[in-house]
Amino acid sequence: MNIYELHEKTWKQLDERRDRLPHALLLTGQRGVGKFDLARAFAESLLCENPLPSRVACGACSACGWLAQGNHPDFRQVQPGALLDEGDDEDGREREAGDKKKPSQQITIDQIRALDEFLHVGTHRQGLRVVLLHPAEAMNRSTANSLLKSLEEPVPGTLFLLVSNEPERLLPTVRSRCQRLSVPVPEPSCAQAWLAAGGVKDAARWLALAGGSPLLAAELGAGGARALLDALVTELAKGQRIDPLAAAAAVDRAVKAEKRPAPLKRLVEWGQKWFVDLTLLRAGQTPRYFLTQTAPLTEIAQKTDLPRLLAFNRKALQYRTQCEQPLNSRLFLEDFFMSCAALFEPVRDRHG
Numbered sequence: 001m002n003i004y005e006l007h008e009k010t011w012k013q014l015d016e017r018r019d020r021l022p023h024a025l026l027l028t029g030q031r032g033v034g035k036f037d038l039a040r041a042f043a044e045s046l047l048c049e050n051p052l053p054s055r056v057a058c059g060a061c062s063a064c065g066w067l068a069q070g071n072h073p074d075f076r077q078v079q080p081g082a083l084l085d086e087g088d089d090e091d092g093r094e095r096e097a098g099d100k101k102k103p104s105q106q107i108t109i110d111q112i113r114a115l116d117e118f119l120h121v122g123t124h125r126q127g128l129r130v131v132l133l134h135p136a137e138a139m140n141r142s143t144a145n146s147l148l149k150s151l152e153e154p155v156p157g158t159l160f161l162l163v164s165n166e167p168e169r170l171l172p173t174v175r176s177r178c179q180r181l182s183v184p185v186p187e188p189s190c191a192q193a194w195l196a197a198g199g200v201k202d203a204a205r206w207l208a209l210a211g212g213s214p215l216l217a218a219e220l221g222a223g224g225a226r227a228l229l230d231a232l233v234t235e236l237a238k239g240q241r242i243d244p245l246a247a248a249a250a251v252d253r254a255v256k257a258e259k260r261p262a263p264l265k266r267l268v269e270w271g272q273k274w275f276v277d278l279t280l281l282r283a284g285q286t287p288r289y290f291l292t293q294t295a296p297l298t299e300i301a302q303k304t305d306l307p308r309l310l311a312f313n314r315k316a317l318q319y320r321t322q323c324e325q326p327l328n329s330r331l332f333l334e335d336f337f338m339s340c341a342a343l344f345e346p347v348r349d350r351h352g
């Protein structure tokens, strides 16, 4: 099962635009929903020299070959350097120990300026050029303004495909130059079938934890991500019996062993979801993310109260900001677990 079957409706909307392409399309939707893969599949189908009757790329012609190798002369993919690294990391490749330069989290103005030449030489193949830019919110104002020039004076036969998790962070002038297409979260049954076809076990569990985003769920379901998650959940499930320093030590070992980027960020996001579930249960509602942990969550929820949970959820936003900075993971985790323990302290002057 592939991405256009997962997002059949959006694919159809894209397909309808094929013969009268706008200058710029903006695909929006929540993280991990599959927007980027969909945009990429659409670009491939446009540049393919011999599309299948269903109008998807053939995967066999020379254009498809160049796209796969990343050297199609009429295609540019623009994304932050850090994301390229993350992409590599999915194959389990480690960054070299001696590599000190930090990849950019942003699309740089140089990357946008470098498009100029690409946009102003003739196309090599079908008379169509495609620029895929992702995530579009990863541009500062001057970079976005530089892009705006190309959007305002569109070069014929050029399609800009912008993909964004947070379109509200785009310059309004950029947004208004694009035809917008929102990519909804697929039906759970469809997403589960897609995950199962991709060999993901416990699809429903991961899908819930990913808030319905199938690509995020696939990442969670992949073995590598689980050690970290399990370490965290083991500690959080101790509830009122959590020992903050021991928990920090245990989870920090998992963080240090983690090969994939931004382990703390993922931990904080999961932690946040754990406490959202706890808050929902305390308020007598159904948990949303940790479907297989309902029993321990229900028990723990009774040991704290809503005001403290809500205060913790606000604090979790600070943790999210903090963990973007380089920091001592052990100290960060100690602070995090001490806040968790404080949720269950029966009296104010007692220490967990």
Ligand SMILES: [Zn+2]
Pocket (backbone or CB within 6 Å): 048, 049, 050, 051, 057, 058, 059, 060, 061, 062, 063, 064
């Ligand atoms: Zn092809």
